Amino acid sequence: MGERLLDIAQAHGQPLEGTCEGQMACSTCHVIVSSEDFARLPPASEEEEDLLDLAANVTRRSRLACQIWLSEELDGLTVQMPGASHNMQGR
Ligand code: FES
Numbered sequence: 001m002g003e004r005l006l007d008i009a010q011a012h013g014q015p016l017e018g019t020c021e022g023q024m025a026c027s028t029c030h031v032i033v034s035s036e037d038f039a040r041l042p043p044a045s046e047e048e049e050d051l052l053d054l055a056a057n058v059t060r061r062s063r064l065a066c067q068i069w070l071s072e073e074l075d076g077l078t079v080q081m082p083g084a085s086h087n088m089q090g091r
Helices: 005-011 046-054
Strands: 030-033 062-064
Touching (some): 046 062
Antiparallel strands (some): 030 062
């Protein structure tokens, strides 16, 4: 089945919280997938969509990193962490 993007990001010291550890209860693992790669991902489940609705700085290319399983086809997937580009709180 491969590994989840969340686990890989954390293993590489990326500041992705993933507070609920993939139980789809937090949305702190929100990432924005690059436009080239978004279409390569299997579509989000309804549960994931619902949770994304609650996340901050959501875009049309937002996904939960705990729901992305990396397989060989997804090699080289590029994502951005919303916090990294929007780190000015309360602008
Ligand atoms: Fe909580 Fe992904 S880790 S929803």
